[in-house]
Amino acid sequence: MKTQFAQLFVVTQKINRQHIQVVFVLLALVLFVLGAGAPSDGGVLPR
Amino acid sequence: MILLVAILAGLVVGLSLARLQKRPWTVPPLRKPWLVIIAFLPQFFNLYLPATRTWVSDDWAAVSLIASMTLLLVFCWFNRRLSGVRLLALGLAINLLVIVANGGFMPISPQTASRLVLPETLARFVIGDRFGYKDILLLPVQTRLIWLSDFLLPPEGFPYQVAFSLGDLFVAAGAFWLMVAQGKPLDAAKTIAKDNI
Numbered sequence: 001m002k003t004q005f006a007q008l009f010v011v012t013q014k015i016n017r018q019h020i021q022v023v024f025v026l027l028a029l030v031l032f033v034l035g036a037g038a039p040s041d042g043g044v045l046p047r
Numbered sequence: 048m049i050l051l052v053a054i055l056a057g058l059v060v061g062l063s064l065a066r067l068q069k070r071p072w073t074v075p076p077l078r079k080p081w082l083v084i085i086a087f088l089p090q091f092f093n094l095y096l097p098a099t100r101t102w103v104s105d106d107w108a109a110v111s112l113i114a115s116m117t118l119l120l121v122f123c124w125f126n127r128r129l130s131g132v133r134l135l136a137l138g139l140a141i142n143l144l145v146i147v148a149n150g151g152f153m154p155i156s157p158q159t160a161s162r163l164v165l166p167e168t169l170a171r172f173v174i175g176d177r178f179g180y181k182d183i184l185l186l187p188v189q190t191r192l193i194w195l196s197d198f199l200l201p202p203e204g205f206p207y208q209v210a211f212s213l214g215d216l217f218v219a220a221g222a223f224w225l226m227v228a229q230g231k232p233l234d235a236a237k238t239i240a241k242d243n244i
Contacts, residue, residue, distance in 0.1 A: 021074060022074045024080060025074040025075060025077050025080055026054075026058075026074065027080075027084075028077055028080035028081075028083040028084065029054055029075075029077070029083075029222060029225070029226075030051060030054060031083050031084060031086075031087040032083045032087075032119060032122070032135070032222075033050035033051065033053070033054060033218055033219070033222050034050065034051075034087065034090070034095075035083070035086060035087045035090050035115055035116065035119050036116065036119050036135065036138060036139040036142060036214075036218050037049075037050045037138070037142065037211075037214070037215045037218045037219070038142050038146065038153040038181040038182065038197065038211075038212060038214070038215060039048075039049050039050065039197065039209050039210060039211040039212070039215050040153075040155055040160070040163055040178065040179040040180075040181075040182045040197050040209065040210040040211075041048050041049075041163070041179070041209050042162065042163025042164060042207075042208035042209055042210070
């Protein structure tokens with residue numbers, strides 16, 4: 001358990017401001033294309 | 048889905064080019080990205096989220112879609128100097144134009160819709176019904192600006208079927224180019240393109 005907490009601490013320390021910025025900008029871009037586009041998805045139809 | 052693939056493809060190509068040129072890849076420096084989140088919220092609740100979209104009347108959904116897309120155009124204005132954003136704005140403006148011209152939803156013909164759903168499913172719809180998230184089923188004679196509506200389709204044998212508009216193509220191209228050029232100002236993006244030729 002102690003080791004798992006230590007590993008989690010190491011991982012969270014590696015997440016810096018730049019990572020958050022990347023995720024935020026990608027999220028904004030994804031939401032933009034979902035909001036701006038209007039395709040109608042049919043998906044994979046059984047044939 | 049088709050638009051998310053454009054972002055992913057742009058990301059892969061952008062990262063690959065950056066690696067080839069031994070330079071770091073950075074995310075596009077978007078201004079006011081929170082504006083996109085605010086703009087998308089009405090669409091999320093009124094069109095996408097199954098739990099809440101049934102509460103909203105078609106009229107209100109149409110108004111909120113138009114307001115949301117207008118706000119996205121404002122976002123484009125703030126970011127107009129970034130490469131790719133003008134293509135995004137053009138696609139968005141085309142979609143907005145045809146949506147406004149047809150009462151607040153993107154028109155799709157029964158013939159096009161028949162490629163997306165099974166015949167028994169399509170039989171449950173009548174002309175004028177909403178179809179999918181943003182579309183409305185209209186006959187071609189009822190459709191204004193039909194060449195800007197969801198009338199484009201992949202080849203018939205293609206395993207994934209989707210109807211899309213000319214505006215969607217511009218949005219996809221803009222998102223792709225934004226990721227490849229990392230949103231650098233237009234002149235800098237041209238330099239990147241020249242370096243790769």
